[in-house]
Amino acid sequence: xxxxxxxxxxxxxxxxxxxENEDIDLFETGLVDSLTFTEILVAIEDNFGVIIAPSEVDxxxxxxxxxxxxxxxxxxxx
Amino acid sequence: MSFFSGYRFFVCLFxxxxxxxxxxxxxxxxxxxxxxLTAFFIWWVYGGxxxxxxxxxxxxxxxxxxxxxxxxxxxxxxxxxxxxxCAVASALLPLVIYKVSGLWGGNIFGFLGISYIxxxxxxxVIETYDGVIKEINEVTFISFILFFPxxxxxPIDRSRRFAEDDETALSPAEYRELLGSGLYKLVLGxxxxxVCSAVFYTVLTHFFENRYTPLYVAGYxxxxxxxxxFDFAGYSAMAVGTSYILGxxxxxxxxxxxLSVDMTDFWNRWHITLSSWFRDFIFTRFMMDSIRKxxxxxxxxxxxxxxxxxxTVMGIWHGLEAHxxxxxxxxxxxxxxxxxxxxxxxxxxxxxxxxWYRMLSWFVTLNLVMLGFLIFSGHLKAVLHAAAAKLx
Numbered sequence: 001x002x003x004x005x006x007x008x009x010x011x012x013x014x015x016x017x018x019x020e021n022e023d024i025d026l027f028e029t030g031l032v033d034s035l036t037f038t039e040i041l042v043a044i045e046d047n048f049g050v051i052i053a054p055s056e057v058d059x060x061x062x063x064x065x066x067x068x069x070x071x072x073x074x075x076x077x078x
Numbered sequence: 079m080s081f082f083s084g085y086r087f088f089v090c091l092f093x094x095x096x097x098x099x100x101x102x103x104x105x106x107x108x109x110x111x112x113x114x115l116t117a118f119f120i121w122w123v124y125g126g127x128x129x130x131x132x133x134x135x136x137x138x139x140x141x142x143x144x145x146x147x148x149x150x151x152x153x154x155x156x157x158x159x160x161x162x163x164c165a166v167a168s169a170l171l172p173l174v175i176y177k178v179s180g181l182w183g184g185n186i187f188g189f190l191g192i193s194y195i196x197x198x199x200x201x202x203v204i205e206t207y208d209g210v211i212k213e214i215n216e217v218t219f220i221s222f223i224l225f226f227p228x229x230x231x232x233p234i235d236r237s238r239r240f241a242e243d244d245e246t247a248l249s250p251a252e253y254r255e256l257l258g259s260g261l262y263k264l265v266l267g268x269x270x271x272x273v274c275s276a277v278f279y280t281v282l283t284h285f286f287e288n289r290y291t292p293l294y295v296a297g298y299x300x301x302x303x304x305x306x307x308f309d310f311a312g313y314s315a316m317a318v319g320t321s322y323i324l325g326x327x328x329x330x331x332x333x334x335x336x337l338s339v340d341m342t343d344f345w346n347r348w349h350i351t352l353s354s355w356f357r358d359f360i361f362t363r364f365m366m367d368s369i370r371k372x373x374x375x376x377x378x379x380x381x382x383x384x385x386x387x388x389x390t391v392m393g394i395w396h397g398l399e400a401h402x403x404x405x406x407x408x409x410x411x412x413x414x415x416x417x418x419x420x421x422x423x424x425x426x427x428x429x430x431x432x433x434w435y436r437m438l439s440w441f442v443t444l445n446l447v448m449l450g451f452l453i454f455s456g457h458l459k460a461v462l463h464a465a466a467a468k469l470x
Contacts, residue, residue: 033342034357035381035417038365053208054362055201055236 001048001076005069008043012036022066027059040068050075079123080190081230082271082316094118095323102253108325109244112221115324119226123190130189137172137192138224141199144168145214149206162207169199177398191230193395197355198223202237204359211238218244227320231313233331233351243326253325260322263315270312278305290464299452306451307335310349336447339439340420341412344447352392361388378421382414389413401456408453412446 009018013031017024026032032040037059045051050072052062062068081087094115101108124131148165155161172187173196179186202219205211222240248256278301286298314331321328331350338344345353365384367373374380386407393406420426429435452458 030420033417033420034361035365035377035384038362039369039377041362042366042369051209053205053210054366055205055358056208056210 001072002069004047005044005072006065008047009040009065009068012039012043018065022069023064025063026065027063037062044068044072048072048076079126081119081123081226082267082313088268090122091320095320098324099257102248102257102323102325103250105247105250105253107247109221112225112244112324112326113217116221116224116226116229120224120229123226123230133172133187133189134191134224137187137189137195138220141169141195141223142216142219145199145202145206145219146216148203149211149214152206152209157207157209162203165203165207166200169196169203172196181398194228194230194232194234195223197234197352198237201234201355201359205237215241225321225326227317227324228328231310231317232349233314233317233328234355235326235328235351239329240326248325256322256325256327260319262319263322264319267312267315267317267319270308270315272312275305275308275312278302278308288460290461295452295457295461296448298455298457299448302455302457303448303451306454307332336444337440338443338447339436340443341409341416341446342420344443345409345413348447356388356392360391361385364388378418381417385413385417386410396454399456401453401458405450405454408450412450 006019006022010016013026013036015031018026018031024031038054040062041052041054052071052075057071062071079087082091098108098111098115101111120131120134124134144165148161151158151161151165173192176185176187176192180188202211202214206214218241219237221244222235222237225235225240228235282298282301282305286294286301289298311332318328318330329351331352333347333350335344335348338347361384364387365380368380368384374383387410389410390403390406392409393403396402396405
């Protein structure tokens, strides 16, 4: 699951840096904006069946690749 | 009578906040005192116009009924899009009636704060549909939609965030800290609104009205822009400060908007709770739907349509007059251009972090923002009339 998410992120952000640095701040660095954030939510739902509503979490809670992986994992385990 | 204006309001507010401070410093829950104050201020502010009071109460009672019955239906029928659509439409209907009736000079269902209260109710319905909201406490919900500091003009809080604050009692130390920043914001807001905005307003009306040379029009845009900022940021700061003193960590509405380096940055700093509401409940949802339905072959085209839609709706929300709608479209175009430019321009990628580029970008942004305010002010109509008169 972890590699799958990182692959998806790399594809959406168009940058492999997200695979190398899992703690990179996606919003600060401009890797993710409102549009790519949307694409990430759709990709997560399509690939894992995990629905994260756009307003459900604070953006900071999905601010790094690691946090995204953890959010998906905790929802899968529910 | 309105919120946060006139010395009688402030005297009364400060006196009534004293018991809140005592309760807070003792580490007790402020929940019921907040409700009591909300009831008092609604009675006081709306008391002068019984029809407004009546509409407000009908809308509030109707909203409770709506969110409770929608929650019931959501549990029973899951994600049914028709029921969902009906629920959102019902929350929106009074606002639409009010705005449309205004076109013919009417004022059906108009009451102070109607534009803002709708956001809170619709957000609750949408998040119920999402499955994020699983229970709704009537008292907390009423407290949330009618919370007096933010009732008439925001900031627009979110129900789950509010409920969390509403139901917890802060420790005396936590409350002390919140009280400190609350007092600071309240006083700063008063200074902004009562001193700064009044100064800019006086300058505006004395020196820039009825003068239509290009330099005066440009001056009007700037002075009006600063007036708007101090007026609205001042109001918001007073509302946030009062909320803090009452134990609610209301989100901020402004973050140094005139330092923005591009238009996207501007909307993250100006009327933040409004733009993030639109982002979360219109833009993102439209984009997710578009991606699923493969509505656009090019992602940038999709994003541009999404941004145009988002900002045009925001313009319409401000009012159905032409200048508000043009204002929305204007910002939609600017955001779309910014998005395409950021994604496509190698010049941008190469220079975006350089000091000279940021200075230039800031300067361009500031002027685009001020032009936006000029559109928003409705002043351009007079300018066009003056220009036409000169040509004839």
